[in-house]
Amino acid sequence: MRGRINGLPWLKTIQARGAARRCVVVPPPPMSAVGRCRCRRARHRAASPHCCCESCRSLPPAPRQICRQGLSPGERPEPRRRSTMDAKATAAEAFVREPAAGSTLNVLGITHIYKATGAETGGSFSLWESVVPPGAGVPPHIHAREDEGFYVLSGELVIEFEGQSAPHRVAPGGFFFGARGRRHAIRNVGDKPARVLVFCAPSCGLDQMFAELDAATAAGTPEMAKVVAITAKYGVTIEAPADPPH
Structure with missing residues (x-):
């Protein structure tokens, strides 16, 4: 006789001496x-x-036991290989920059006072203060490798950027994010210099690009064709000059 309790058979075989x-x-x-x-x-x-x-x-x-790293019991994981990003991250050291310290560049009439370079941050970012004279600015351009952030310290900037039909005025305390792959242009339309804290991440060569533009500016205002050729080496595309924003 067979029986099933809770879906499981519970059977016991009994055999007495001389019996079936x-x-x-x-x-x-x-x-x-x-x-x-x-x-x-x-x-x-x-x-x-x-x-x-x-x-x-x-x-x-019995199932084969696999640990979270995909190894069987007794197997040892291979040593983790350090990537280039790891090497850059460990190359940076903490530092303090005094208010008047930092390398200075003249980039097409705009003064850059560096607070942190890509070499000092292991390529993570660059940070500088830009002093933009009245009437000066940056023509429409597109970054292919990095994002930029602009925090206005004093003065006022007019910013054009892709996706907006009208320019925006950014007063002290205002911020603008210039995403890579998106066109933007900046100009100081006021009568006083504007001071802007500029953040660039990651630092993919803009420091070197600005150094080349500084060297080109030392001999006088360079031709636009030369400026376009320099910036193109660092993934920055300058568009044809347009009427400045008002």
Whole structure:
């Protein structure tokens, strides 16, 4: 006779001396006992993986244990290779820059006072203060490698950027984010110099580009064709001059 309790067969074979074998249904053990039994059998088979007793044969095949790194027990992970980004991140050291300190560049009439260069931050970012004279500015251009942030400290800037039909005036305390791949232009239309804190991330060569423009400016205002050629080497595309924003 066969019986099934909770979906599981619980059979017991009885054979007396000289009698035929017969199966009877016996009550199942408590679930706690079943759990302890299965755990005990699993531990037994783990200790004796080649055991072929009836208890072990009734257990399902033991799954291959894999750790989070995809390794089997006993395998050791390979040493982690340091990437170029790791090397750059560990190359930077903490530093303090005094108010009057920092290298200065003349970039087409705009003064750059560096507070942090890409070489000092391991390529993470560059930070400088721009002093923009009245009437000066940056023509429409697009960055392919970095994003820029502009925080106006004093004065007022007029900013044109892609996606907006009209220029925006940014007063002290205002901020503009120039995303890579998006055209933008900046001009000081006031009668006083504007001071702007400019953040560039990551630092992909703008420091070197500005240094080349500084050298080109030393001999006088360079032709636009030369400026376009210099900036193109660093992933910056200058568009044809347009009427300045008002």
